[in-house]
Amino acid sequence: MIIWVLYDIGKDKARTKAAKRCQQAGLYRVQFSCFLGTLTQNQKDTLQLQLEELIDEETDKVYIFPMSRGELQQTALLGQAFDKKLVTDEIRALFF
Amino acid sequence: MTLTPSHIIEHLFCPRFTYFEYVLAIPQYEEKNYKVMRGRNLHDERLERNKDYLRKRVGRPGAPVTEKHTDQYLTNELMRGVVDEVLGFGDGTMAPLDYKFAEYKDKVYETYRTQLYCYAWLIEVNFGRLVDRGFLVYTRSNNRVVEVPITEEDKLDVKQAAEAIFTIIDRNFYPKATKAKARCVTCTYRNICIK
Numbered sequence: 232m233i234i235w236v237l238y239d240i241g242k243d244k245a246r247t248k249a250a251k252r253c254q255q256a257g258l259y260r261v262q263f264s265c266f267l268g269t270l271t272q273n274q275k276d277t278l279q280l281q282l283e284e285l286i287d288e289e290t291d292k293v294y295i296f297p298m299s300r301g302e303l304q305q306t307a308l309l310g311q312a313f314d315k316k317l318v319t320d321e322i323r324a325l326f327f
Numbered sequence: 328m329t330l331t332p333s334h335i336i337e338h339l340f341c342p343r344f345t346y347f348e349y350v351l352a353i354p355q356y357e358e359k360n361y362k363v364m365r366g367r368n369l370h371d372e373r374l375e376r377n378k379d380y381l382r383k384r385v386g387r388p389g390a391p392v393t394e395k396h397t398d399q400y401l402t403n404e405l406m407r408g409v410v411d412e413v414l415g416f417g418d419g420t421m422a423p424l425d426y427k428f429a430e431y432k433d434k435v436y437e438t439y440r441t442q443l444y445c446y447a448w449l450i451e452v453n454f455g456r457l458v459d460r461g462f463l464v465y466t467r468s469n470n471r472v473v474e475v476p477i478t479e480e481d482k483l484d485v486k487q488a489a490e491a492i493f494t495i496i497d498r499n500f501y502p503k504a505t506k507a508k509a510r511c512v513t514c515t516y517r518n519i520c521i522k
Contacts, residue, residue: 271513
C-alpha cells in the first residue's frame with residue numbers, strides 16, 4: 232500500500248533519526264518532514280513502532296496515512312512536484 | 328543436537344527452511360529484524376515486573392492457579408525450550424503461558440499454537456502432569472490473555488515434525504518445498520530456493 236508519513240518532532244536528534252528510519256524503510260522524501268512510498272503491512276507496522284519509540288508523546292506528532300493508487304493519481308501537484316511513477320514503483324530502475 | 332520450538336515452526340512453514348538454515352548453515356539474520364528484536368527484549372523487561380503475581384483468573388472453576396514457575400528451561404530427548412511461565416492448577420493439570428509482542432486479531436495463528444504444543448510436550452515430560460491447554464498474552468493488545476486448547480493429536484504432530492527434522496539434518500536430505508506458494512513471497516530464503 233502507498234503510505235504517507237508526516238511528522239513534527241521537536242528534538243533535532245530524534246527528527247534526524249526519524250528521517251533515517253523512513254528512508255531505510257524505502258520511502259521517498261517529498262519534503263523535509265514528509266515521506267511517501269509503497270510499504271507492506273509488516274513494513275508499515277515496523278516503521279510505526281520505530282517512530283513510536285523515537286518521539287516524545289507529549290509534544291511530537293507523527294501521521295501515517297495509507298492511500299490507494301487511484302487516489303494518488305488524482306492528487307494535484309503544482310510547482311516542483313515529485314514523480315508519481317517513481318513513488319508507485321512503476322519505474323524500477325533509473326538507468327538503462 | 329536438540330531442537331527448539333522455532334525449529335518446528337520453521338519446518339512446518341516450509342521443510343526447505345530446515346535445510347537451508349541447519350544443513351547449509353545459511354543464516355537468516357533475525358537480529359536485523361526490528362520486530363523480532365523488540366519481541367526478544369520484551370521477556371527481559373517483563374521478568375523484572377510482577378514477579379509474584381499469580382494469574383488467578385485463568386484457572387477453571389474449582390481448579391484455581393496454585394503455582395507458577397517463570398522462565399523454565401525444559402528438555403526432553405528431542406527438544407529444549409524456555410517457557411515464559413508454567414502455571415499449575417488445583418486439579419493437578421498444568422499449562423504453558425507465553426508472552427507475544429503482537430496484536431490479537433481475533434485469530435490465534437498456527438505458529439503460536441505449535442509453540443504451545445511444543446511446550447505442552449516438554450512440560451508433560453518434565454513435570455509428569457497433564458497439559459490440555461495453553462495461554463498467550465498479547466502485549467500489543469493491552470496484555471490480552473487467550474486460551475488455546477491442546478489435544479493429544481497436537482502433541483503427536485509436534486513429535487512427528489521433530490523426527491522429520493532429524494531426517495533432514497542427519498541425512499542431508501533436500502526436501503520438497505511447501506505447497507503454499509504464498510509463503511514464498513515473504514520467505515527469507517526466496518532468492519536461493521529452487522522453484
